[in-house]
Amino acid sequence: MISKYGLINHYDKINAYLSIVFDDLPKGLLPKQDDDLLIYEKEDKIYRIDIFNLKKYVKIKFKGLITLPNYELIAILNGYLGKYDIMLMAKPDSGFYIVKDNDTYKVKVSKDTLISDGTFVKEDRYATYQDLDSNEPNEVIILNNDEVNEEDINKDFFQMEEREI
Numbered sequence: 001m002i003s004k005y006g007l008i009n010h011y012d013k014i015n016a017y018l019s020i021v022f023d024d025l026p027k028g029l030l031p032k033q034d035d036d037l038l039i040y041e042k043e044d045k046i047y048r049i050d051i052f053n054l055k056k057y058v059k060i061k062f063k064g065l066i067t068l069p070n071y072e073l074i075a076i077l078n079g080y081l082g083k084y085d086i087m088l089m090a091k092p093d094s095g096f097y098i099v100k101d102n103d104t105y106k107v108k109v110s111k112d113t114l115i116s117d118g119t120f121v122k123e124d125r126y127a128t129y130q131d132l133d134s135n136e137p138n139e140v141i142i143l144n145n146d147e148v149n150e151e152d153i154n155k156d157f158f159q160m161e162e163r164e165i
Helices: 071-084
Strands: 006-011 016-021 032-034 037-042 045-052 064-066 096-101 104-109
Touching: 016 071, 045 071
Parallel strands: none
Antiparallel strands: 006 016, 006 064, 016 045, 032 037, 037 045, 096 104
């Protein structure tokens, strides 16, 4: 079972495909096609798989990083990947978590977490809006003090419960 991976959904009116990224893609690596898949592989190491026509099984109506895929999506993807002896593990967390720096709450991103540009973070650092969406500014995510409190420190940013303010 593979735990280091990330998912990015590419979706527009013309095209829709899902990238499963296992490692940073080497420059100039060209994919091989296998049915609905494009496989980026070099020396028996698979770096990325793009799945087309996934809409036959599931509809994902947004584009971008999928930080916490649900079990149903993982099961569908594993159906595609079993042919290559690859099975994805469910993710216990997104890799984005809340910290407090002085009196300011911020979001950090853990090493080996996929970000929106399709690369993995090399070491723990503060997360930026661009990490989540490549069209956003490269500014550190700062949370309002009325949105979080001490109980939220070290909790997964994407698993926080909404609460009334």
